Every structure is written in structure tokens, then in C-alpha cells.
Amino acid sequence: MAFSFSSYLTHNSLCLLTLLLLLFLASQSKRCHGFSSFGFDIHHRFSEPVKGILGIHDVPDKGSREYYVAMAHRDRVFRGRHLAADDIHQKQLLTFSPDNETYQISLFGFLHFANVSVGTPASSFLVALDTGSDLFWLPCNCTKCVHGIQLSSGQQIDFNIYNNKRSSTSQIVGCNNSLCEQQSQCSSSSATCPYQVNYLSDDTSTTGFLVQDVLHLITDNDYQTKHVDPRITFGCGQVQTGAFLDGAAPDGLFGLGMGDISVPSILAKQGLISNSFSMCFGIDGSGRITFGDDNNSLDQGKTPFNLKPLHTIYNITVTQIIVGGNVTDLELNAIFDTGTSFTYLNNPAYTQITRSFDSKIKLSRHSSSASDSLPFEYCYGIRSNQTVEVPNINLTMKGGDNYFVIDPIVLISGGGANNVLCLGVLKSNNVNIIGQNFMTGYRIVFDREINMLGWQESNCYDDEIFNLPVNRSNAHAPAVAPAMAANPKVTSSESNDQRRLPSSHSFEIKPAFAFTVALVLLLAIFLAYL
Known part of the structure; x- marks a missing residue:
């Protein structure tokens, strides 16, 4: 067999090029390094499914004057930790003239919800989503919680309550755990870790203790759909006050802040996702939250966060x-x-x-x-x-x-x-x-x-x-x-x-799909030179 020096160089150059291209593609996609993404559908507070589950019916029609007045009032009352508005401490009812209709603003609460599944056997909870706080908590072993509501029709709607003693995968978090932020309240390092989170200016808070249990997730990736059950730390909320007792988040709250105890932080620390998440809001009010979604796309706008100590x-x-x-x-x-x-x-x-x-x-x-x-x-x-x-x-x-x-x-x-x-x-x-x-x-x-x-x-x-x-x-x-x-x-x-071009004129290939296609093509070229 004749030896060709030029063929030898071409062959080795191709091998080197293949290796460099593979390394480049791998570096461009975090998901190719084992990261997955998980997501839930987002439901607006006044979507029909949420209104039905929470028994909210005294809400003005979307698009009406009353609706936007109520929504703006909800912003100022419920986001009081951000807005120094004059009406934060006003009564919680709105009356509209000239028809004198009255709506119960105290039921407005958080704006978006997602359905999550926790524990063994699995139980579902329609939790409020909050980017302004860290802790995920569920009503649990309640001494002061909202158990349900009775509609004017007489129908009783019961809210879900987590019971750590009924979940075979639940464990109490001790005061010696790194996620226990209130160790000063502990009698000993082996004691149960307590928690308390204050949300608003009107004494809205949740108090209880920390537990660990499994969160049931399904990967969003089309090329590899599978069930994953990571262990997470969250609050067993025994006492709720303020807006929570008025139905602000009857099934609990999902904190999305930057703290170590937030679910995105925990999933990232376990190596399941990149430390990021995305929220998408459609024109029709529906949406999606995805954990592990990051800034990989080259045509995506970006700007840095202004980081301050103790701010989430x-x-x-x-x-x-x-x-x-x-x-x-x-x-x-x-x-x-x-x-x-x-x-x-x-x-x-x-x-x-x-x-x-x-x-x-x-x-x-x-x-x-x-x-x-x-x-x-x-x-x-x-x-x-x-x-x-x-x-x-x-x-x-x-x-x-x-x-x-x-x-x-x-x-x-x-x-x-x-x-x-x-x-x-x-x-x-x-x-x-x-x-x-x-x-x-x-x-x-x-x-x-x-x-x-x-x-x-x-x-x-x-x-x-x-x-x-x-x-x-x-x-x-x-x-x-x-x-x-x-x-x-x-x-x-x-x-x-x-x-700008409509979406049908702009096609983006998924990172994993691009990686696979490039790998197959390069291997085919490599084999052709052998």
C-alpha cells in the first residue's frame, strides 16, 4: 500500500478539525454536558382554570375599565414591599360607580401559578410563583392556614395541605443543615430548623419548619424525555398570616429568588440544570416557566444584574x-x-x-x-x-x-x-x-x-x-x-x-440537535477519508 504524505497530513488535519469543532459545539451548549431542563405551565390568577380551583368569581371582565382599575390596585396593595403607594393600607374592597359594583380585592393575591407535584405518594399543589422571594413552602401540619372556601352556591372547595408524616420520602431538616438560616432560633444543632418569611407591609408571613422531599419533574427536552425526582428543601408552613389567609397563595408559594434555598439553586447545585430559569408570557395570558433555560442563544438580548448583598x-x-x-x-x-x-x-x-x-x-x-x-x-x-x-x-x-x-x-x-x-x-x-x-x-x-x-x-x-x-x-x-x-x-x-422578520423566517436549531447533526456529518467525512 503506497504511503502519501499529503494524505497523511489531510487525514490528521481532519481529525484535529473534527476534535476542535466538537469541543466548540460542546462549549456552546451547556445541555450537552448533561444538563436538562424542566418546566411547568404558567396560569394567570384570573385564568378560568385558576378561578375555578380557587373559587374566584367576583372578578371584573378582562378588558373592562373595572378590570384594569382592580389590577392596578392589586399591584399597589399586594406588591407593597416594592411600591410606597398611598393606598397600601386602604380597605381591601373596590366599589365602582355608577353601577356600584363591588369586588373583593383581597382575593387577588399573586399573579401567576403553576402546578407542582411533591412527595410519595405524589400530591399536587397549585403554587404561586414569586421572583421576589427565595423559599418554596407548602401549607403543612397547619395550625393557621386556609383549608378551603365555600362558594355562594354552597359548594365547598378544599385546598391541598402537605403532610410530611404521610410522605415516605419526607425528612425533617436539622439546624445543622447549611440551608437553615435561623440557626440562632435553634435549641441545639440537632433540633428541627424553623423558618419565617415576611412578605408585605401588612403583616403577611409564613412560619413553620424546613423539610426535604422529592419534587417530581419531567424533562422538557424533546430528544430525551424522562422523569426525575430530585430531593429539595422547602418550608412546612404551619402558620400563615395577612394576605395568605385571604387566599393569596392557598396551596403555597414557589420562591424563584437568587438565594441558596430557592428550587432553581438547589437543582443547579445537584447538577441537574444550569443555574437559570425562564418565564414566558404569551399574548393570550398563558405561559411557561422552564428551569435550566439559559442565555445560550446568539440572537438573545442580555444585560447584567445589579447585584446587592442580601437582595434576591x-x-x-x-x-x-x-x-x-x-x-x-x-x-x-x-x-x-x-x-x-x-x-x-x-x-x-x-x-x-x-x-x-x-x-x-x-x-x-x-x-x-x-x-x-x-x-x-x-x-x-x-x-x-x-x-x-x-x-x-x-x-x-x-x-x-x-x-x-x-x-x-x-x-x-x-x-x-x-x-x-x-x-x-x-x-x-x-x-x-x-x-x-x-x-x-x-x-x-x-x-x-x-x-x-x-x-x-x-x-x-x-x-x-x-x-x-x-x-x-x-x-x-x-x-x-x-x-x-x-x-x-x-x-x-x-x-x-x-x-423584523416574522417567526416563520427565523429558524433556530436546538443546541442538542445541532450537536448531533454536526457529529454525524463530521464522522461521515472522517470515515470517508479512511
Whole structure:
């Protein structure tokens, strides 16, 4: 057999190239190193399934004036730890004139829920999701909990209670455990670890002790679906006070903060996921939370978290506000809070964004009256079937990436010529909060491994395959026009040729799939040279 030096070089170069490519692809995908992702569907507080389970029926119709007034009031009352609003300590009822309808605001509670399964045998709990706290807790061995409610029809709805003694996989957490934060309250290192978490300014808290048990998960990965039952530490909540007794989170609360005791932190420490999670909010109100979702995508916007000791909130910096082409260099810190319905800004940011919006939109300001009680300052009358050009809003984040607000407006249906369009931004007297209305249409990634917030447009259903690109270079590039239901018609103020491609024009291959395809192709080429 003849020996060819050139063939020898080609063969070895190919081997080296193959190795380098494989190493590169592996480095680009954390999931190729054994990480998986797990997820739950997200349900809005006022979705039909949640209303049925929690027995909530005295809620105004979505899209009505009463609905948005109540939601804004809910923000201020329930997120009192963030907002220094005047009405935090006001009574918990709202009465609307002229029809004098009254709604029980105390039942509004947390904004999003997910169904989780814990223990052996498995029990399901519809838990509230909270990015502003760390601890996952369930009502357990209750001495003061909400056991259920009785509807006006007489029907009794019972809430789920965890019993650590009935789960064969449950264990008490001792005071010598590294996750026991209240060791000073322990009589000895072998004693049961107590916990207490205070949430709001109105004495809302949960108290109990820590336990360990299994959390039942199923991988999200299409190429490898399997059941995983990691052991997690969570609170056995014996006593609930304040809003919890009014139904704020009757089945418990799932903390998503940065602390070591949060479930994402525990799963990451066990090597099951990368230390990150994402939340996606669709236009229709449905969504998805995924543990282990990270900032791998090259067309994903990113900005660093502002880390402060003892803080678990996800705080970022905005460096520039662009409204319909009006550019303002204005630096502000803001919390990305998935539990707040609307966006709250301090001055001068509030004045800048609202007045720029007002100067660009070609509508007459709605004359507010006492009977309106609208929480939004900048509202406009609009006729049915009227086409409106809505100014685009873009927040330039620290690091230079652009965050285009997909759906900044609120449409309040009044019938006929009484429809009102409002900018969904309210004035804050304390901290700046980017609320869920500014996150709608995005997959928001809370990547604690690299301390970055990420975002990528998504419809929350097939975001693993189809994604809209994020334009990082053109600060004036428009967002997709706000998606409104039928009337009135709303369009972007920029020309159509500036719009980004629809999702069907942008195809992203999953990291694991790309890795597999590249591996097969390279091995085929390698074998062809043998």
C-alpha cells in the first residue's frame, strides 16, 4: 500500500478539525454536558382554570375599565414591599360607580401559578410563583392556614395541605443543615430548623419548619424525555398570616429568588440544570416557566444584574429610552417583577416616556372623570375599527442591547365610540418596576450562573424552534406591532420595511440537535477519508 504524505497530513488535519469543532459545539451548549431542563405551565390568577380551583368569581371582565382599575390596585396593595403607594393600607374592597359594583380585592393575591407535584405518594399543589422571594413552602401540619372556601352556591372547595408524616420520602431538616438560616432560633444543632418569611407591609408571613422531599419533574427536552425526582428543601408552613389567609397563595408559594434555598439553586447545585430559569408570557395570558433555560442563544438580548448583598430581586439598568424615534439618555435601575401587572416608573423616566408617547400618538387625550377611575394618566378615545399608529418603545439596557416593548398599551372596551387606549405605565413613588405587560411576548431568562437577564421574542408554545431575532445594532428598529384583539386596529408607527422578520423566517436549531447533526456529518467525512 503506497504511503502519501499529503494524505497523511489531510487525514490528521481532519481529525484535529473534527476534535476542535466538537469541543466548540460542546462549549456552546451547556445541555450537552448533561444538563436538562424542566418546566411547568404558567396560569394567570384570573385564568378560568385558576378561578375555578380557587373559587374566584367576583372578578371584573378582562378588558373592562373595572378590570384594569382592580389590577392596578392589586399591584399597589399586594406588591407593597416594592411600591410606597398611598393606598397600601386602604380597605381591601373596590366599589365602582355608577353601577356600584363591588369586588373583593383581597382575593387577588399573586399573579401567576403553576402546578407542582411533591412527595410519595405524589400530591399536587397549585403554587404561586414569586421572583421576589427565595423559599418554596407548602401549607403543612397547619395550625393557621386556609383549608378551603365555600362558594355562594354552597359548594365547598378544599385546598391541598402537605403532610410530611404521610410522605415516605419526607425528612425533617436539622439546624445543622447549611440551608437553615435561623440557626440562632435553634435549641441545639440537632433540633428541627424553623423558618419565617415576611412578605408585605401588612403583616403577611409564613412560619413553620424546613423539610426535604422529592419534587417530581419531567424533562422538557424533546430528544430525551424522562422523569426525575430530585430531593429539595422547602418550608412546612404551619402558620400563615395577612394576605395568605385571604387566599393569596392557598396551596403555597414557589420562591424563584437568587438565594441558596430557592428550587432553581438547589437543582443547579445537584447538577441537574444550569443555574437559570425562564418565564414566558404569551399574548393570550398563558405561559411557561422552564428551569435550566439559559442565555445560550446568539440572537438573545442580555444585560447584567445589579447585584446587592442580601437582595434576591432581579434588578437591571436602563441607559436610554427611545419612544417613536425620540431618544433620551437616562439611566435608571429597575426590577423585572413578573408578579406586577403593569410597569411603574419614577420621574424623570415616567415623564419622559409618557410625554414622548403622547407627542407621537395621533389621538386626542381622553378626558378623565371621577366615574372613569382609570389608573393610567395617558389615555385616548378611540372608535371601533379605527386604525391607530402606536409609537414604538425601546429600552436600551446596560451593555447596549435593545429591549423593544411588544405590547405597551392597554385597550379598555367601552362599546362603540367609548373605547379607550392607554399607555400601560403608571407613576411610582419609590422603585422602578418592569411589570408583566412589558414582558408579554418574550421569553425572559433569569440566568444566575452568569448574573444576566436575557430576553427573546416568543409565543411561548414553540419558542424552542422558532424565534424572532433581536436587533442589537439599530436602536430605532421597531418592535412587532402590539397584538390587539380585533377592534380597534393597531399598527406600528414605523414603516413596514423596517419590521423584523416574522417567526416563520427565523429558524433556530436546538443546541442538542445541532450537536448531533454536526457529529454525524463530521464522522461521515472522517470515515470517508479512511
